[in-house]
Amino acid sequence: MTSNITPRIEINLQKIRHNAKVLKKLYGEKGIQITGVVKGVSANLEVARTLVEAGITSLADSKIANIKKMKTSGLKAKFMLLRTPALSEVKQVVEFADISMNTELEIIQALSAEAIRQNKIHSIIIMVEMGDLREGILKEDAPSFIREVLKLPGIQLAGIGTNFACFGGVIPTEKKMQEFSDFVSEIQQEFHIKLPIVSGGNSANYTWLMKTNDIGLVNNIRIGESILLGRDPASGKIIPGLYPDAFCFFAEIIESKLKPSVSSGIRGRNAFGESVSFEDRGLIRRAIAGVGRQDVWVPGLTPLLPVEILGASSDHIILNTKHIPMKPGDEVAFSLNYGALLSIMTSPYAHKKYLHQSSEKCDSLKKTSA
Ligand SMILES: Cc1ncc(COP(=O)(O)O)c(C=O)c1O
Numbered sequence: 403m404t405s406n407i408t409p410r411i412e413i414n415l416q417k418i419r420h421n422a423k424v425l426k427k428l429y430g431e432k433g434i435q436i437t438g439v440v441k442g443v444s445a446n447l448e449v450a451r452t453l454v455e456a457g458i459t460s461l462a463d464s465k466i467a468n469i470k471k472m473k474t475s476g477l478k479a480k481f482m483l484l485r486t487p488a489l490s491e492v493k494q495v496v497e498f499a500d501i502s503m504n505t506e507l508e509i510i511q512a513l514s515a516e517a518i519r520q521n522k523i524h525s526i527i528i529m530v531e532m533g534d535l536r537e538g539i540l541k542e543d544a545p546s547f548i549r550e551v552l553k554l555p556g557i558q559l560a561g562i563g564t565n566f567a568c569f570g571g572v573i574p575t576e577k578k579m580q581e582f583s584d585f586v587s588e589i590q591q592e593f594h595i596k597l598p599i600v601s602g603g604n605s606a607n608y609t610w611l612m613k614t615n616d617i618g619l620v621n622n623i624r625i626g627e628s629i630l631l632g633r634d635p636a637s638g639k640i641i642p643g644l645y646p647d648a649f650c651f652f653a654e655i656i657e658s659k660l661k662p663s664v665s666s667g668i669r670g671r672n673a674f675g676e677s678v679s680f681e682d683r684g685l686i687r688r689a690i691a692g693v694g695r696q697d698v699w700v701p702g703l704t705p706l707l708p709v710e711i712l713g714a715s716s717d718h719i720i721l722n723t724k725h726i727p728m729k730p731g732d733e734v735a736f737s738l739n740y741g742a743l744l745s746i747m748t749s750p751y752a753h754k755k756y757l758h759q760s761s762e763k764c765d766s767l768k769k770t771s772a
Contacts, residue, residue, distance in 0.1 A: 424644060429611060440461055441462075532574075560598055561597045563602070579610055632644030673716065
């Protein structure tokens, strides 16, 4: 039987601290300051505090509720809203975010009016589209856009930013990064301004960082995944010297039986509207873990034991445990990708357990009767 609560995510703060320190140094040596992106852990305060302790002075999240949570917790950092605010949230954005990313004049005008109302100056970063086709103004529209922004009271244009490899998977190559810096340089010349922040991307900029001899004007990169999971998302590779296993997820077996591998009866669509098919492997050891799609993006889980995920409904993950007999109360450990981490950390049903030694490891064998 298990003494721990499940579903449970174990969070090794020491490993996260190590990753943050190494990346801060790596980027810092090239003159780039990193902003720690905490949306992958739903701005978990223990993790956010760990990043601040590692020397990160700016934290970012895409949800204003998370920015508010961090700001009101007393964390000593600058807080960046990582997504353009919705018109309906400008009041909170001006109140809690030190800086927000923006792409719409109408919204910046609303931020300006709200900043005046709150007797504040709100800083913004204008996001520019460099090919990934998510957020960003087009480069050709930038001069007229910026001209209007610079007229707005209560708004400080703190910087220009761009984003890669989030929607279109577009890689921040040397050429793209050079184009971005050239563009920023043209804007600075045209408007006779020096922008304090030139924010050139995210964890996917790692390869560029390592290879480039010229970072251009970039002085900031917003980093989430490589701090949390030690990976360069563009290549999928682990960054040398970083921990990829700061998080480990545990689910508990609630049923385990020898059952057929193929369903019986006339088959329609399942609860998620999908048509499923089964390979006939005879009787198999089928175990059910008591967690499902309501809590976790199941395709992002990898079992640490040689068992197979057959599928999942909202509250059940169905496993083929192969040669491993399991019984109710046994735990199954999983490693997670970014999507799985994001979902579990957002789920109120997932219990969080903090580990403080980097030597502490997820050990599924320890937790599972063999
Ligand atoms: C605008 C923006 N910048 C940076 C990040 C951080 O990305 P990553 O976790 O790949 O470092 C994200 C995604 O979370 C984002 O949306």
